[in-house]
Amino acid sequence: MGQFKGVTLGGNVIIEEDVLLEEGVEIGHNSVILKGTHIKKNTKIGNNCVIGIKPQGNNRMRGNNSSTTLLISENVKIGNLVSIYSGTSIGQNVFIGDHASIRENVAIDQDTVVGRAAIIELNTTIGKACTIQTLVYVTGDTIIEDRVFIGPCVSMSNDKYMGKQEFELKGPIIKTGACIGNNATLLPGVTIGEEAIVGAGAVITKSVIPKDIVIGNPGRPL
């Protein structure tokens, strides 16, 4: 049990084999830390979480060759009832709210906030100091750069033909400093330019140029 020196564990915690918990780590009650998880110094995980999940699917879902390691850096705070997959890395000082879910092959850079019940799908990268608010849905194959603000309940998709024909899945690209208002809808593959603003409730069917402000359904410049 040498790898658990200076670690605080709640009641009924389950820790599988091949787990590395560094000094100062705290794990809440009833949380499950699965095989292959590495949690660095002073990171705190809440109660009833499931950390280090291996991807699976049914016969109608795409395969996956992700790494079997989950790396959570120093001073991360993870809420309660959270699920995080293996094959993902989470940077220093990141905050992840209660009920959030983060899939495999995701990279989240330092100081970013992921709101409660937000969902980050597979193969997505999120930059530094972003704010992803409550109940945001970040689809798979999305690129979010640094200091992006995504308001509550924003929805994205990555499948242009909704399963009707072959298509390379492609989520949005959201450039540095862009802001997306609450409950906006982003279609597959759109780019939101640097420092652009998407209004609350807007439906973005085409890319938005840097610093532009776009509102309405369909979205048009203000």
Place this chain on the structure above:
Amino acid sequence: MGQFKGVTLGGNVIIEEDVLLEEGVEIGHNSVILKGTHIKKNTKIGNNCVIGIKPQGNNRMRGNNSSTTLLISENVKIGNLVSIYSGTSIGQNVFIGDHASIRENVAIDQDTVVGRAAIIELNTTIGKACTIQTLVYVTGDTIIEDRVFIGPCVSMSNDKYMGKQEFELKGPIIKTGACIGNNATLLPGVTIGEEAIVGAGAVITKSVIPKDIVIGNPGRPL
């Protein structure tokens, strides 16, 4: 314990009386299997799930006489932190994502995918090989036929007068092969015809004829 032959149970699993687990079933850590649940061969349930919940309400919610049995068929995969009610049946090879919730008196036919954090309300039927994506809200009293695609964050409702007067609750009817784009809004009782397409972010106030394509707020043919 004869009924648990060939079953794999995680740590701290709770199994109440009157539960039947067939050979090859796997139950993750900290999951709770409540009275009256029957899980068929080779089905896998993740960690921290609650399976077989009995309906309850407060003095302002409608009553319910559902069956006390939950039937989950062969080769089903259920994620983590999922809740499923009694009085429901789930077909072979269904996949149910993490954080999803499925109410009582629901029938989901084989090969369907229910995305993560999707919610299926009571008295709803879902056909074969449907894709219900992440964070979709399927209201009560809804009929979804076969091979329907529902994109992320789609919202439905079934109460035309929003609690202001008596009304027979009636969800949408979504016919075979229809596709609904992400974050679309469906009003009570609308029918989406066979192979019709509803655009992302559209607000559907009237029924859509087969093969039509409808976009905008309010929705109109393209």
Place this chain on the structure above:
Amino acid sequence: MGQFKGVTLGGNVIIEEDVLLEEGVEIGHNSVILKGTHIKKNTKIGNNCVIGIKPQGNNRMRGNNSSTTLLISENVKIGNLVSIYSGTSIGQNVFIGDHASIRENVAIDQDTVVGRAAIIELNTTIGKACTIQTLVYVTGDTIIEDRVFIGPCVSMSNDKYMGKQEFELKGPIIKTGACIGNNATLLPGVTIGEEAIVGAGAVITKSVIPKDIVIGNPGRPL
């Protein structure tokens, strides 16, 4: 253990110190009741819940001085996989659905229903006999009066400048008897007047006068 007289506890329940459970309280399996929680007579809490969470944040989130007590009144029903923070009070006969999350400094008055996976953010007050349906997002600093109906997936925000400049955070004010249709979007600080109706999918950028009916994007009187 005198404070647990007449209380029913499921398996693997964790109860921290300084918890008061009155007669007739029931706690489901694998639930966690944290320090400073007081639960009154005949209240029922489901399985795998986390109750009485202390607020925390990272270096980019606002501080909080909330009380360390959570008060849940008589005859409340709380579902499964629910999270509730300390510094909050929940009135008699309230119903809280599965997967819901309620933050600190929230007051919910008697007979109100909070739907499954609904999220109520901090510093918010909700009146008597309201219906907050499934997956609703109630932002921080919101005032909801009595007998308000909020349909599924309604989204609100409280940050006019999306983190770009200083701004007093201000959620919507929703007056007595107002109804909000499903997947509507409310911008920061708007007032929805008494008995007003907001249509499904509407985007509300300006306040709505009493008894008015507003639809569309942007919202305009019918």
